[in-house]
Structures are given as C-alpha cells and as structure tokens.
Amino acid sequence: MRKKLFDITLTIVFVLSIGACVKDNEFDSTPMGNFEACWQLIDHNYCSFNVKEREYGLDWDSIHNVYKSQIRESMTNRELFNVLADMLNELHDAHVNLISPFQTSYYKGFYLDYEPNFSSDFLSRSTRYWASPKCLQTGAMKYMILEPDYDIKDNVYIQDSIGYIYYGDFTSTVSDYQIYNIFDYFRDCIGIIIDVRGNSGGDDSFAHHLPSFFTDSTTTVGYMKHKTGPGHNDFSHAQKITVEPFRGTGAWLRPVIVLTNRECYSATNDFVNCMRYMPYTTIIGDTTGGGGGFPFTKELPNGWELRLSTAPSYDRDMNPIESGIAPDIYVTTGILDYIGIRQDYIIEYARRMMTYMHINSTLQ
Amino acid sequence: MNKLWKIFVGFALLSAGPAVATGVGEIPPTGTQTVTSIGAGVTNLLDQYLSDNSYKGLSLNFSREFTGAQKKHNGLYNYFFYSVSYALTMDHNKTSAMHHLMLHFDYANYFTCFDNKGLTILAGPGIFLDLGALDKPANSNNPFQLKTNLEVSASLQAGYKFKIKNYPMAVRYNMNLAVLGMMFAPDYGMLYYKWLLIDDKPYAGSFAWLGNSFAMINKLSVDFYTSKKVQLRLSYMASLNGYHKNHLESRINTQVISLGIILRRNYSTVSK
Numbered sequence: 001m002r003k004k005l006f007d008i009t010l011t012i013v014f015v016l017s018i019g020a021c022v023k024d025n026e027f028d029s030t031p032m033g034n035f036e037a038c039w040q041l042i043d044h045n046y047c048s049f050n051v052k053e054r055e056y057g058l059d060w061d062s063i064h065n066v067y068k069s070q071i072r073e074s075m076t077n078r079e080l081f082n083v084l085a086d087m088l089n090e091l092h093d094a095h096v097n098l099i100s101p102f103q104t105s106y107y108k109g110f111y112l113d114y115e116p117n118f119s120s121d122f123l124s125r126s127t128r129y130w131a132s133p134k135c136l137q138t139g140a141m142k143y144m145i146l147e148p149d150y151d152i153k154d155n156v157y158i159q160d161s162i163g164y165i166y167y168g169d170f171t172s173t174v175s176d177y178q179i180y181n182i183f184d185y186f187r188d189c190i191g192i193i194i195d196v197r198g199n200s201g202g203d204d205s206f207a208h209h210l211p212s213f214f215t216d217s218t219t220t221v222g223y224m225k226h227k228t229g230p231g232h233n234d235f236s237h238a239q240k241i242t243v244e245p246f247r248g249t250g251a252w253l254r255p256v257i258v259l260t261n262r263e264c265y266s267a268t269n270d271f272v273n274c275m276r277y278m279p280y281t282t283i284i285g286d287t288t289g290g291g292g293g294f295p296f297t298k299e300l301p302n303g304w305e306l307r308l309s310t311a312p313s314y315d316r317d318m319n320p321i322e323s324g325i326a327p328d329i330y331v332t333t334g335i336l337d338y339i340g341i342r343q344d345y346i347i348e349y350a351r352r353m354m355t356y357m358h359i360n361s362t363l364q
Numbered sequence: 365m366n367k368l369w370k371i372f373v374g375f376a377l378l379s380a381g382p383a384v385a386t387g388v389g390e391i392p393p394t395g396t397q398t399v400t401s402i403g404a405g406v407t408n409l410l411d412q413y414l415s416d417n418s419y420k421g422l423s424l425n426f427s428r429e430f431t432g433a434q435k436k437h438n439g440l441y442n443y444f445f446y447s448v449s450y451a452l453t454m455d456h457n458k459t460s461a462m463h464h465l466m467l468h469f470d471y472a473n474y475f476t477c478f479d480n481k482g483l484t485i486l487a488g489p490g491i492f493l494d495l496g497a498l499d500k501p502a503n504s505n506n507p508f509q510l511k512t513n514l515e516v517s518a519s520l521q522a523g524y525k526f527k528i529k530n531y532p533m534a535v536r537y538n539m540n541l542a543v544l545g546m547m548f549a550p551d552y553g554m555l556y557y558k559w560l561l562i563d564d565k566p567y568a569g570s571f572a573w574l575g576n577s578f579a580m581i582n583k584l585s586v587d588f589y590t591s592k593k594v595q596l597r598l599s600y601m602a603s604l605n606g607y608h609k610n611h612l613e614s615r616i617n618t619q620v621i622s623l624g625i626i627l628r629r630n631y632s633t634v635s636k
Contacts, residue, residue: 019427026416029457037416045553101459208561224562227553228462229611236551294555297503299415303457305502 027299029281031080032240035071038084038306039064040097041298042091044230047291047312051322052091053343063090078102081304091182093322094200094265095295099305110265115332117261117286117303117346118197121166128343132168136185140172141165144180145189146351161355163192164347170202170267180214180250190358191255193350194275201266201291211274212246214256214281219243221274223318224294226311238314243274255357256281257350266291272325273315282357283327330354380475382412396432399534399597403622405513407464409612413509413550414500419462423439425601425620427542438521443519445470445540445581449603449618451452464616466496466511468603469542470581472519482525493580498616499510507634511616513572513579515545517607542579547572549609570609577607587626595626 027033027040043060052058062161067087071080081098085105088096098105125130146162155338163186167174181287204310245251258275260283269288275281279326293309300306313321333345410416433440451464470618472490478484496511526531549570550556553618561579570576585599599622606615 041416047553204557205561222557225560226551226555229552234552238555239564241561294558295504296506296553296555297414298459298501299417299455301417302416303455303459305460307504311555311558 003079017224026111027301030067030129031073031075034080034302034304035068035084036301037300039067041300042088042096042308043232043304045227045296045298045310046091046096046308047225047227047235047310048091048093048320049232049324051312051320052093055323056092058092059292063087065144070091070140077302080150081105093291093293093309094289095291095293095307095309097295097305097307099307109229110291111262112288115137116263118263119344120198123166123168123344124216126342126344128342129347135362138178139174139183140169140183141167141174141178141186144355145186146193146347149351160190160355160358161175162187162351164195165192165265166195168196170199170200170204170207170271173203176246176248176250178250179210183213183250183252188216189254191257191280191354192252193259193347193354195259195347196264196268196271197259197261197269197285197346198263200263200289201268203241203268204267204294207267207271208243208274210271211243211278213251214253214275214278215243215245215277216251217245220316221277222270222316222321224311224316225314226294235312236320237306239279241252241313243278255278255354255361257354258283258285259346260285260288260325261346262286262289262324264288264324269325270313273321275315276325277340280354283325284329284331285327285346288324288331290322291326369445385451395628396430398554398616398629399429399624400626401427401429401597401599401622401625403599403601403620405620407453407616407618408440408448409451409462409464409498409614411462411498411509411616412612413614414462414498414503414506415455415460417455417457417460419453419460420463421451423449423451423464423530423618423620424508425449425618425622427601427622427624429624441474443470443472443474443490443521447601449620450540451618460500460502461501463501464496465499466494466605467494468581469493469504470519470542471519472517474519474521481521483525485520485522487520489520489542490517490519491515492540492545492579506553508556509550509614510548511614513542513545513547513577513605515542515547515572516578517542531536532589536583536585536587536633538581538583540575540581541572542572545572546570547607547609547611549607552610552612571630572607574608595628597624597626598622599624 023184027037070083081100085098089107094107094110124133143165146164148159222241222244225235225238228234228236260272269291272288276283292313295307296310298306315321331349337350403425405423408420410418430444432442447468449466451463472488474488477485477487492515493511498505500507512598518541523534523536527532542546547570548568550568582602585597588596601620603618
C-alpha cells in the first residue's frame, strides 16, 4: 500500500511539473535568430507601414532580403547591432529604437534633413531673449514679457506687450498652478507666443492637458487606433480624442501663436495637433517632425529591447500625423539671422503677426 | 453581458446548496481547520504582451486555507483558500527583470464522492479569483500587464489517512480548476497609457473558458501530527495560469514548497 501511495504521489508531481514548463521564444539567440525576431516583431506590430509605403515606397519584405544577406553567424554584437539599427532606420521613425547595453539606435533624419530654424545656444546667450534678466523660469517653462520694441529687420515698431513662453521638454511637466501664475503675469499682454521648437516630446497626457487652458468648449482634436493583430491592416476602430476646457481659473482666451520646427516630435507633435484646433491659435514656423505612433516595447531573444510604434494617431479629419503637421504660416530662418541681426526671426515674425491680429480684432 | 452575470450569480448560489460530506484527514466533522503556510519556489512565465522571452525566478508565497463543517452538523463543508505570491524573475540573458504579484482566492462547497477505509474524495463547484499584475520596468509605455480572472471552478479534494510505524499521517490532494467566467485580456497592441487620452475607453474584459484560458491550482500535502490541536503540513503547490487570446499568449506557472501550521477547532470549544 505504501509503495502504491508513493507511486501515485510521484505521478501527480511529475504531471504537474510537465504542466509547469514554459516554452521560450520561437527564435534562437543567434545573430540570424535575433535578426529574424527583430524583422518579425516590426512586421507584426509596426503601425505605419501604409503611411511609409505612400511617402517613400517602403517595402518591408524586400528590406528583409537586403539585410538578411548581411548577417553572419560569426559577427560581433556591435556588428549585429549596426545591421539591425540600419534596418530599423529604413522606417524613418524615431519611435523605433533598438536598445542594447552598449548603444541605443535613434533615427535623426526627421530633423537633420531640414533647416534647424532654432538655436537654443543663441537664445540662451541673447540678452534680448533668455539671457535677459526679465526672462523668468518656473519648472521647465521659461517665460517673459516681450516689451514694445523696434524690429530692426522689417523696420517696424511693435507697440504692444506680448507674453513669451519657451517650453522645451514635455518630460518635465508643469502644474496647473504654475501655468495660472504665468498667465497672471501676462494679464496685460495682447497674446502669448508659445515656443516649442527643439522640443522632442515626453509626457503625452500633459501634451493633451496643456491645450485645455486655451479653449472654452470641448473640442475634438483627433483619433487613435491600435493594432488588433499581426497583419499590416489589423487595426481597431478609430477612438476619439477630445480636449476639455480647463475647469479652474486661469484659462487664456486671447490670441496664441505656437512656434514650431522639425524637432517638434512625439508628444510635441500631439500638442501642436491639439493647439491648431483651439480658438485664437495660429501655428507659425516649420512642419513638425511627426512621431504620431505610440511606442510599445518588445524584446529580442538576446535581451535587447525593441521599441516600436503600434498605435497610430490621426488629426480630426483622419489624416495620419505620423509625418508631421504643417504650420498655418510657414516661416523659416537661416543662421544669418542670428549672427547679423541678433534676432530670432521666427519670434520676431510672431510678434508682428500678434500685433496685426490685435489691430484687426480691435478694428472689427 | 447581463445574462452572463445572472448565470454566474445563479451558479454561485447553487454552489452554496446543502450537501452531505464527511471530514478529510482529521478535519473535525463539527469544527474548522485553518492552515497558515509560507513557502518558496520557482515561477516560470511568458507574457507576449510584455515580451516574447520567457522569464524565471524565485517565488515567495503566503497562504491560508480554511475548511469548515457547517454548524448545523449536516456534514456540509465549506472551503476557502487565499494566497499572496510574489516572484522576481529574469530572462535567460539576465538583462531584464519582471515582477509578478498575485492574489488568489478560492471558495468551494464539497460533495462526498467517496469515503471508505481512510480515503475520502470530495468534489464541488466553487469560485476562482485571481487578481494580479506583471511589471517589466524596462518597457516604456507598456510596463504593466493586469492578470485577472473571475471564474466558476470545479474543485476536488482527496485525503488519505495512514500510519507509518503507528505514527498517524494524512496525504491530501487538492485541485481547483477555473472553468467559465471573465478574464482581463488586452488587445494585441493596446496601451494602458492610451486609455488616459481617448474618450471611449476600450473594453479589455473577455469571456474565459477552458478553450482560451487555463487557470488551475494543484496542492499535494502531507500532514504530520505533532499534537491533538496543532499539526504541521508540508505542501507542494503548482499554480498554472494562462490564456491565448487576441493573438497573445500568456503563461504563469509557479511551483512552491511550503510549510504550514494546522489549527483545528471544535464548535463546542469556539462557543466557550
């Protein structure tokens, strides 16, 4: 009887142990296994193939053949990383990153291929702008009142005070109370210039919250989808995104100009998309860098993280915002503006525009 | 959806109906038995929402099991079990960590299927609830995965009393298998973070049955009789939890060896 009991116990433990086994990744942790896993993870999860095919004829299947021929079983980790990073950069998407213990890949073409239209070095050294003692800072926001002044380049006298905010990093959020205090400081200004040039993103929920200070009605600003399967066209239905008006005190219902350049990416791209639907708002500068797909993290068999876009965003007319948002008024500046005139042409253009808008609204 | 809840509640009420049962091992027919255990073991997991790699690591477990005869002395037994487990797991490259925290609850009513010569087999319907989460800090926008299922279960308990050199012992096997209910299963590329932004929040609840989800707890234990009131229990527990839904696979398997203290009380003692 004791022997029988022992046998039964052993059988139960054995059966339970088999059930407790967990199968590993279907690819081996070899250079070829990691290559195939990387290609397949993108193939099954990336959300903007259609946009890229339309824009520059991306063919992900042919990319597989091109880069597979570069994989050798004897290659080092750094060599493998470089091949995979080059393959991922074919997507032209800075939300697609390969993260290894020694390097992170990052696509920079969204701003390097264009005019910078912004120099933080110039602004931070210029006593006309950020180096002025009148330029204050709370949290990540620099702000100042641009006093009545003479515009050298266009020979115009700007007679009104205009608020100026520079917000360069959406990873550093600002509280409602801080925003209220800035707006209170600008209470005699005819409008605000919000400069987000060089801001490559961060907290997307704050990028959707900040515009709520600039509207008095609920506004639809866009839609989102997410992947529902591994097929290139497996998407959920479009889900609406709205901006609710700010419930507390301190909403700004006067003219706003948002300054953009090609470095406005990800959360900043979303912020600009929200702001263009707010009343009294004008976007001035260059097209934003894009980055409309929400990133998701996956993992290769060798443990390297693969970050990729899986949830595409659209504007309220269902156009993808993956490749950026065009400004209402395209204004560009070269490096000569900084050296010769000692003024940031895009800021000065926005000041003039704000004054004209104010005059027009007064005349009406 | 409403219909599903009605079926679920109806089944739960039926499971509380009268039945005849006798004690397992040394469970007093007119009292309660509570077992409090702590244990350690190994967790193996794969969650394709977070990673395609499997993770493995040390698991710690605290559990409490209650088996009680009804005060009406009708021989009916209620069974209640809960456990808290935490596991810190690593992938095979040892480059990335994943945390697993799980609260598990079981409630069951037992019918006697067999009771003869020291072997007792009880079975009955129950309720199976898992509330837990996986956390992979290295992931940027998808670091969490909720692991939740609430299901009607089939529960089985078998006990066998025997003696080794006049020393009384009991072996038990306990199994709870989730059969039908609801589980949390996010869509293939759905981000929790995204829920903050969109107006119509996506529904991630899903119908669970044995075809798409498998949740089961197996316990094999040996009771050592040290005194009339306090005994020790050495247990092996295997917890299997997984689903295949929305093109994603998830499996969490934990095996734990635990040591517990058995406290038995007779209702006549309790009432004093």
